[in-house]
Amino acid sequence: MSPTKRGQRAGKEDRWHRPARRGEQVNYPADQMDGPVWCTDPKHGKSPMVCTVRHGKGKRWLARWVDHDRQERTKSFDKSADAQRHIDAMTTAMNTGTYADPQRSAVTFGVVAEAWLAAKRANRAPKTVAGYRGLLDVVVLPKWKDERLRDIDHERLQTWVTWLATDPAARQQPKRLKDAKDAEHAMDAKDAKDAEWTGLSPARVIHAYQVVRQVLAYAIRAKYLAVNPTDSIELPRKAQGKDLALTHNQVRQLANESGDMGPMVRFLAYTGLRFGECIALRVSDVDTVRRRILVSKSITHVQRRGHLEGDTKTHQRRAVPILTTALAAELVELVTDRDPTEYLFLGADGGAMTLGRFRWQFDKAVAKLGLTGVTPHTLRHTAGSLALSEGASVVTVQKLLGHVNATTTMNVYSHKLPDDFDKLSAAMDRATSTES
Ligand SMILES: [Zn+2]
Numbered sequence: 265m266s267p268t269k270r271g272q273r274a275g276k277e278d279r280w281h282r283p284a285r286r287g288e289q290v291n292y293p294a295d296q297m298d299g300p301v302w303c304t305d306p307k308h309g310k311s312p313m314v315c316t317v318r319h320g321k322g323k324r325w326l327a328r329w330v331d332h333d334r335q336e337r338t339k340s341f342d343k344s345a346d347a348q349r350h351i352d353a354m355t356t357a358m359n360t361g362t363y364a365d366p367q368r369s370a371v372t373f374g375v376v377a378e379a380w381l382a383a384k385r386a387n388r389a390p391k392t393v394a395g396y397r398g399l400l401d402v403v404v405l406p407k408w409k410d411e412r413l414r415d416i417d418h419e420r421l422q423t424w425v426t427w428l429a430t431d432p433a434a435r436q437q438p439k440r441l442k443d444a445k446d447a448e449h450a451m452d453a454k455d456a457k458d459a460e461w462t463g464l465s466p467a468r469v470i471h472a473y474q475v476v477r478q479v480l481a482y483a484i485r486a487k488y489l490a491v492n493p494t495d496s497i498e499l500p501r502k503a504q505g506k507d508l509a510l511t512h513n514q515v516r517q518l519a520n521e522s523g524d525m526g527p528m529v530r531f532l533a534y535t536g537l538r539f540g541e542c543i544a545l546r547v548s549d550v551d552t553v554r555r556r557i558l559v560s561k562s563i564t565h566v567q568r569r570g571h572l573e574g575d576t577k578t579h580q581r582r583a584v585p586i587l588t589t590a591l592a593a594e595l596v597e598l599v600t601d602r603d604p605t606e607y608l609f610l611g612a613d614g615g616a617m618t619l620g621r622f623r624w625q626f627d628k629a630v631a632k633l634g635l636t637g638v639t640p641h642t643l644r645h646t647a648g649s650l651a652l653s654e655g656a657s658v659v660t661v662q663k664l665l666g667h668v669n670a671t672t673t674m675n676v677y678s679h680k681l682p683d684d685f686d687k688l689s690a691a692m693d694r695a696t697s698t699e700s
Contacts, residue, residue, distance in 0.1 A: 274329040274355050276347040279340070280320065281313035290314055329354040357490060368488045373416060373479065374409035380482040389574030391540065391564030396475055403428065403464070403472040404479075413483055418493045425473055427463070429500040434463040466500035473499060508642045509649035514635070521629035525622055527594055528609050529629075532640065534587040536647030536665045539640045540564050543617040544573055548604035552596045556583040559666065563616050571616060582666050587647070645676070652677055 281303055284290050291297040293304060303313045323340035325347035330336050337354075341347040377400055385393050407424055408416065428434045463469070477494040484492060510518065510533065519529040532542055535557055544561035551558065560581040563573045586592045598608065611617040622640065630638045648661050656664075662673040 273336075274327075274351045276344065276351060277326040277328060278313075278324060278344075279318050279322070279326050280316055280324045281308065282316055284312070284314050288314075327351045327354075329358075331358065370412050370414060371483075371488055372409065373411050373413060374405060376413065376483045376486070376488060377405065377409075377479045379486070380479045383482065389562070390572040391562065391574055394564060394572060395471075399468075399472050399475050403468070404475055408476065413480075413489050416480070416493055418495070418497070421476065421493055422497050425469060425497055425499065428472060429463045429466065429469045431463050469500050473497060508637055508645055510635075510638070510642060510646045512650065514633070515643075515646060517633055518626075518629050518635070518638075521632050523625045523629075525625040525629075527598065528617070528622060529626065529643065530591055530594065531609075532643035533646045533650075534591045535584050536644050536651075537584065538562065538644060538666075539619060539622075541666075543607070543609060543611075543619075543622075545608040546604065547599045547602045547606050547608055550595050550599050550608060551583075552592065552599065555586045555592050557586060558583050571618075580666060580668075582663065584664055584666075587651070648673070648677055 284300075288300065290300045290302055293301050295301075300314045303309075303315050303319065323342050325341040325344050327339050327341060327347040327350045328336060329338075329351055331354075339347075339350060341350065381393065381396055381400065384396060388396075464472070473494065477492065480489060480492050480494055483489040515530065515533040519526040519533075522529045528542065531537075532539070535542075537545075537557070537559060540562035541559050544563040545557065545559070549558045549560070558581065560575075561573055562575065563571050586595060606614070607616045609617040611621055619640070626640060644665065648665055651661050651664060652658075658670050658673050658677075661677065662670045665673065667673045667676075
């Protein structure tokens with residue numbers, strides 16, 4: 265059978281039998297005559313059928329369907345019902361766009377991952393793409409690069425995710441790129457927050473999982489794959505990090521010990537900006553009159569490529585309040601008589617501040633104060649926590665931190681959110697006692 269292009273046609277074929285042709289002489293097997301014979305096996309069906317040369321050999325039923333490239337495809341089955349089910353499934357898949365060609369699903373994960381990343385490059389911030397690149401090279405591709413898509417199933421993915429989260433060996437994968445460390449920062453500073461995990465940090469495992477999931481979703485859109493095996497994978501729980509918010513007093517001490525990084529420490533703790541957003545600020549982004557900071561950019565440093573400046577993580581612009589009068593006063597001093605286009609916090613040679621330069625002093629101050637697990641990200645977490653403990657609503661903190669939705673805020677600060685039940689009970693008591 266030549267794989268010629270045909271119209272949309274599907275059906276099943278009995279390979280063991282055919283109908284008798286008009287006027288054809290068909291014999292019974294007992295007659296022992298040459299020529300076509302009737303099938304006399306009662307299990308093959310009731311209506312009279314002529315045996316083909318394949319009769320009784322191989323699988324009886326051939327399912328035919330035509331794929332989206334209008335190529336005819338076939339598959340054999342023992343049972344008629346199975347053949348029909350397969351045809352129905354293929355037809356449905358074709359109509360709903362979930363059909364994957366068996367040949368195309370033999371393509372490797374690595375090939376599709378590169379295509380996916382190339383597509384991302386067109387519409388994602390450079391730092392996001394750098395983060396994906398790092399995760400692919402360091403965590404994902406060493407495992408899946410040469411695997412055929414059709415061999416990547418739910419069970420193997422679950423095993424891998426569990427391994428990443430629990431096995432110390434997961435942390436010792438060859439760091440082939442020097443960029444790996446930067447890529448970590450690019451994804452999110454909180455990745456590096458906890459070094460005490462047995463495997464990778466939950467956040468990093470989840471990021472790696474999300475990259476695999478996105479690559480496979482891309483494979484589905486590109487018709488390489490029919491279903492996404494990453495559905496319903498059990499992920500590690502993110503650390504709550506409840507010990508990692510500082511008190512006002514700790515912020516003050518940390519800033520005092522941080523030398524010329526002190527103002528930035530105070531700034532981060534009382535605006536809640538992401539580090540990358542903070543170092544991208546220009547003098548003109550500080551509105552000392554309205555006490556607002558305009559956040560619209562973010563900078564990531566990637567080794568060998570230098571600073572990458574792009575949109576904020578969530579592609580939003582937001583105006584955040586300068587939370588204390590002391591900080592407002594400090595900022596007035598910081599921006600007075602300066603070129604509005606300059607970076608607010610200057611690094612070397614008038615460029616932007618870098619994470620390395622900041623941490624050089626910050627980490628020393630953290631160590632001196634005997635704080636553990638405190639990173640620049642802790643300052644952001646501190647801003648949210650202090651705001652909540654002063655009675656700010658979840659929505660206010662969401663806007664402050666630039667979370668896309670309040671769900672993120674609630675997940676991060678769930679342990680900080682007091683329930684109102686006591687207040688509610690008191691109110692109910694008042695209402696019921698006055699009512700009569
Ligand atoms: Zn038969």
